[in-house]
Structure formats: structure tokens, C-alpha cells
Amino acid sequence: MRVVVIGHLSTESRRWWDCGDKAYNEWTHEGSTEISMRVGLPGSSPVIKEAYMIVYGMSGAFAQFRWHRRDHVVFVLYRTKTFFISKKNKKKGLIRMARIPYRIYLTEDEMPKHWINIKAVMKEKPDPMLNPATLKPCTAEELEHIFCKELVEQELNETDKYIEIPEGLLDYYRMYRPSPLIRAYNLEKQLDTPAEIYYKFEGNNTSGSHKLNSAAAQVYYAKKQGVTHLTTETGAGQWGTALAMACAYYNIDLTVYMVKVSAQQKPYRKTVMETYGARVIASPSETTDVGRKILAEDPDTSGSLGCAISEAIETAMKTDNCKYVLGSVLDHVLMHQTVIGEETRIACEKYDIKPDIIIGCIGGGSNFGGLIAPFISDKIEGKSDIRIIGVEPASCPTLTRGKYAYDFGDTGRTTPLLKMYTLGSGFMPSPSHAGGLRFHGMSPIISKLYHDGYIEARAVEQTDVFNAATIFARTEGILPAPESSHALLVAMEEAIKCRENGEKKTIIFGLSGTGYFDLSAYNSFNSKDMMDYIPTDEDLEKGFAELPKAPEK
Numbered sequence: 001m002r003v004v005v006i007g008h009l010s011t012e013s014r015r016w017w018d019c020g021d022k023a024y025n026e027w028t029h030e031g032s033t034e035i036s037m038r039v040g041l042p043g044s045s046p047v048i049k050e051a052y053m054i055v056y057g058m059s060g061a062f063a064q065f066r067w068h069r070r071d072h073v074v075f076v077l078y079r080t081k082t083f084f085i086s087k088k089n090k091k092k093g094l095i096r097m098a099r100i101p102y103r104i105y106l107t108e109d110e111m112p113k114h115w116i117n118i119k120a121v122m123k124e125k126p127d128p129m130l131n132p133a134t135l136k137p138c139t140a141e142e143l144e145h146i147f148c149k150e151l152v153e154q155e156l157n158e159t160d161k162y163i164e165i166p167e168g169l170l171d172y173y174r175m176y177r178p179s180p181l182i183r184a185y186n187l188e189k190q191l192d193t194p195a196e197i198y199y200k201f202e203g204n205n206t207s208g209s210h211k212l213n214s215a216a217a218q219v220y221y222a223k224k225q226g227v228t229h230l231t232t233e234t235g236a237g238q239w240g241t242a243l244a245m246a247c248a249y250y251n252i253d254l255t256v257y258m259v260k261v262s263a264q265q266k267p268y269r270k271t272v273m274e275t276y277g278a279r280v281i282a283s284p285s286e287t288t289d290v291g292r293k294i295l296a297e298d299p300d301t302s303g304s305l306g307c308a309i310s311e312a313i314e315t316a317m318k319t320d321n322c323k324y325v326l327g328s329v330l331d332h333v334l335m336h337q338t339v340i341g342e343e344t345r346i347a348c349e350k351y352d353i354k355p356d357i358i359i360g361c362i363g364g365g366s367n368f369g370g371l372i373a374p375f376i377s378d379k380i381e382g383k384s385d386i387r388i389i390g391v392e393p394a395s396c397p398t399l400t401r402g403k404y405a406y407d408f409g410d411t412g413r414t415t416p417l418l419k420m421y422t423l424g425s426g427f428m429p430s431p432s433h434a435g436g437l438r439f440h441g442m443s444p445i446i447s448k449l450y451h452d453g454y455i456e457a458r459a460v461e462q463t464d465v466f467n468a469a470t471i472f473a474r475t476e477g478i479l480p481a482p483e484s485s486h487a488l489l490v491a492m493e494e495a496i497k498c499r500e501n502g503e504k505k506t507i508i509f510g511l512s513g514t515g516y517f518d519l520s521a522y523n524s525f526n527s528k529d530m531m532d533y534i535p536t537d538e539d540l541e542k543g544f545a546e547l548p549k550a551p552e553k
């Protein structure tokens with residue numbers, strides 16, 4: 001009998017062949033030598049190996065084969081390096097696929113050793129960052145006044161698809177990675193859907209979210225450069241906490257400007273940051289010129305992210321050997337998050353999972369960009385037609401209702417100009433409990449991918465989000481972050497569509513964090529006083545009117 005298995009050649013499958021040898025030997029020792037199979041791969045040598053079969057990356061072909069030739073099939077080699085021989089079904093000759101576990105954990109050795117630079121793959125690159133004074137592209141030298149040198153190099157790199165993760169940083173990643181890719185068996189059952197749902201969970205570290213992936217990287221490079229002090233802002237508190245953890249490990253001094261209202265609402269976030277050694281200042285404060293000015297004008301202001309960014313940048317500029325770090329939006333931050341996507345891709349290959357839809361929440365775009373990186377690369381290169389959906393709050397509808405234009409990244413209008421989808425740097429999103437998604441702009445990479453039609457965007461209302469979060473908490477056992485629950489809601493909607501259409505799709509969504517510091521939001525939902533806010537067109541026009549004059553392509 002001759003079997004031609006259709007699959008693609010990869011390093012992983014080569015390794016499997018070696019294991020296949022062992023499995024075949026074991027089998028033949030048991031006296032079943034009547035089989036002669038051949039494995040071929042399209043575009044490569046038609047006959048690779050006699051006498052055993054590789055089942056890899058080709059569920060369609062595999063299924064066909066199973067039904068048409070089952071009387072001849074004696075064993076199956078499938079899943080990970082441990083080949084599974086179906087002794088139980090030996091006589092019948094049925095092929096059995098091993099069940100995908102609830103939690104897929106890669107080993108430390110399997111963790112990616114590189115990040116993906118999506119820009120290198122993009123056919124058209126995003127427009128460059130501009131210096132607002134000259135309206136010329138920012139130079140590396142200009143950016144190095146504020147950011148660390150290697151991060152600036154990463155920010156401006158448009159050619160190298162893979163950027164190595166330094167060994168010293170991998171040591172830090174190993175403390176909390178790899179993160180699990182979880183099969184939502186319980187949620188599937190709850191929704192009664194034929195869809196397979198998976199989520200990549202980034203909330204298993206003390207900071208509670210994906211933010212640590214870039215915090216650790218940025219602090220690592222700061223340390224390498226001999227920087228002794230960092231400043232940042234934090235809105236919801238996740239980013240500040242992640243940075244405080246990384247600064248404690250690499251022994252760097254950290255000042256966090258925390259939006260005043262957040263500092264009041266989430267005192268325990270402040271406590272965690274302080275426990276890790278950070279100095280946390282409620283913003284606006286008396287410690288900077290910009291803070292004093294704002295307070296003089298409005299002593300009772302509750303602060304804003306834009307104001308906290310301005311204070312953090314001013315302090316970085318005035319402090320010796322100090323740099324400013326940002327937790328989202330910029331290309332290098334998104335790139336650090338691609339460790340999420342690479343782990344997901346490796347886990348999928350290992351278990352022959354073929355995603356049809358990938359979904360993530362979008363604030364500044366970093367966790368979403370990180371999750372989709374390998375999949376969008378394949379899509380751009382024409383290797384797949386996967387659907388990719390970014391989900392934002394209807395209260396801050398940057399992609400779905402924003403303008404694609406140059407704008408400032410902060411309300412204080414101090415940052416370089418970024419070409420992105422924006423609601424205007426003066427846009428004040430109405431209160432939403434997903435603090436991490438309340439940003440007027442969007443990563444320039446995600447903006448460009450959306451503009452060029454590679455990704456879809458959806459805006460959802462927060463009561464629906466919390467409803468989904470509650471179902472998820474009760475079925476899957478994890479209390480999700482409100483931000484991540486935006487992605488969860490759309491994943492559930494897609495799974496329900498599968499039920500209605502009788503389609504079996506594979507859906508992966510990013511569960512970027514836990515909701516343990518968002519209990520006041522859950523409280524508001526539980527006590528039914530949560531409101532949905534959707535800005536009117538007039539509200540949005542006010543933000544657009546403030547857009548800076550910048551060259552349009």
C-alpha cells in the first residue's frame with residue numbers, strides 16, 4: 001500500500017520523522033510488518049521515507065485518508081514528539097487523533113527566541129513618525145533624547161522580519177512564560193457550538209496582563225545602556241505595575257505618574273507598584289511645570305492619561321540618566337508583544353490547530369498586534385486567508401469611526417506625530433470600565449493594516465462585554481479583564497454564528513489579562529448601574545477639528 005501524506009515541510013515535522021522511526025520499530029517488533037507506507041510532500045521529494053506515516057498539518061487530507069483506506073491503516077503517528085500508536089484499535093485499523101488538552105503549555109525550550117517585526121513583511125509600510133516642529137520624519141538622534149538607543153533602532157527597523165530576544169531577557173520571560181493556549185471546552189459546551197474556541201491567556205503574572213512582555217524588554221535595554229532612572233504614566237495601572245516589576249528585577253529607579261482618579265479608585269494598584277519599589281505620583285502633581293500649570297487652572301481636576309504622559313516626559317527630560325518608556329502604540333512595543341503570537345503559532349503547529357479567526361482587543365494595539373503577528377504575516381504573504389478582528393469599546397471607537405491622519409499621541413501635544421486612526425488628541429472618551437482601551441489613537445502598524453483591508457474592526461458596548469465576561473468567569477473559571485472581555489464577546493458571537501450556520505470554525509482570541517483589579521467595574525455591572533456611552537457624530541467632530549496640520553499622502 002502506498003500513502004501520500006500532504007503536508008508542509010518544517011523543522012518540527014523533520015523531528016517527528018525521527019520519532020516515527022522509533023514508533024515503527026516498536027510496531028514491527030510486535031510482528032506487524034505487513035505495512036509499507038510512503039510519505040510524500042508536495043513540492044519536495046515524492047517519497048521521503050518508507051514504512052511509516054506522518055500526520056502533520058493536513059487535517060483535510062488526513063480525514064479523507066482515514067475514511068477511504070481505513071482497512072489498511074495500522075497505526076497513527078500524531079501530535080507532539082511522542083508518537084501515539086493506537087494499540088486499542090489495532091485490529092480495526094482506525095486512526096485516532098489524540099484529544100487536545102485543556103491547557104497547552106510549551107516547554108521552556110520551545111519558547112520563541114525572536115520577535116516578529118511585522119513592518120518587514122508589510123507590502124506598504126506605515127508612514128513615518130514626524131517631528132511636529134519640522135514635519136520631517138523623526139531621526140534616530142531625536143528619538144534617543146527620550147527613548148533608549150536599541151528601542152529606537154527597533155522602532156525604525158523596517159527590514160528584519162525576526163529580531164532576536166536577548167538571552168538576559170529570555171531569563172526574565174522564563175519566570176512567567178510560556179503562557180498557556182487554552183481550549184475553551186466549557187465555553188464551547190455552554191454555547192452549544194460546533195466551533196473550537198481557544199484563548200491565549202496573558203494574565204498569569206503578578207502584573208496581571210501582557211504588559212510585562214514589553215516592560216521587561218524596555219527595562220532590559222535601559223539597563224544595558226546604563227540608564228539608572230525611568231519614568232512612565234499609567235492609566236488603569238497594569239502598565240505601571242508591569243514596569244515596577246521589571247524595574248525591581250533589573251534594579252532601576254522608577255517614577256510612575258498615575259492618573260489621579262485611577263490612583264484614588266485603585267489604591268491597591270499603587271500598593272503593588274510601591275511594593276516593587278516604584279515612586280507613584282498622582283497626576284497632575286506639583287512635581288512638574290506642566291502639572292503645576294494644570295493644577296493652577298483647575299485644582300480639582302481628576303487628571304488624564306495625556307497629562308500624565310506630559311509629566312512623565314518632562315521629568316525624564318529634566319532628570320540625569322533618565323529615559324521615558326511607553327506601554328503601547330509604538331512599533332517596538334507591539335513587536336515585544338509578538339512573543340504571544342509566536343507561542344500561539346508554535347502551539348497550533350504542535351497540535352495541528354488551524355485557526356480560521358483570530359480576535360483581540362485594541363487599546364493602543366499592542367496585545368492584538370502581538371497575537372496576530374505570525375498569522376497576519378502569512379496573510380500578507382498570501383499563505384492564508386485567516387480573518388483577523390480587532391475589538392474596541394463603542395465609547396472610544398478609534399478604528400471604526402476615527403480618521404486616518406497624523407496626530408499627537410498625548411493630550412498635551414508633546415509627542416511626535418503618528419499616522420494613525422485617531423479621534424483627535426483632545427477627545428475625552430466617556431467613562432468606560434476598560435481603562436486600557438480608552439486611548440484616542442491606535443498603533444500606526446494596526447492602523448495601516450486596517451486601512452489596507454487586512455484586518456476587520458468591531459466596536460462593542462460595555463454591558464454586553466461584562467455579560468460575556470460573567471458567562472466566561474462562570475464556565476472557564478477565570479475572571480477576565482474588562483479589556484480582554486471585548487475580544488471574548490466577539491469570539492462568543494462568532495461561535496454562536498457557527499452554531500446557527502452549522503459551521504465548524506476554529507477561533508482563537510487573546511485573553512490579555514485578569515480582572516482582579518477591576519472589581520469596582522464588576523460591582524457596577526452586578527448592581528446594574530453600568531451604562532453604555534456612545535459618542536455622537538458631533539462629539540467626534542470636535543476631536544477631528546483639533547487634528548494638527550500635517551502632510552497628507
Ligand SMILES: Cc1ncc(COP(=O)(O)O)c(C=O)c1O
Nearest residue numbers: 328363364365366367436483513
Ligand atoms: C488587560 C489589558 N488588555 C488590553 C489592554 C490594551 O492595551 P493594548 O491595546 O496596548 O494591548 C490593556 C491596557 O492597559 C490591558 O491592561
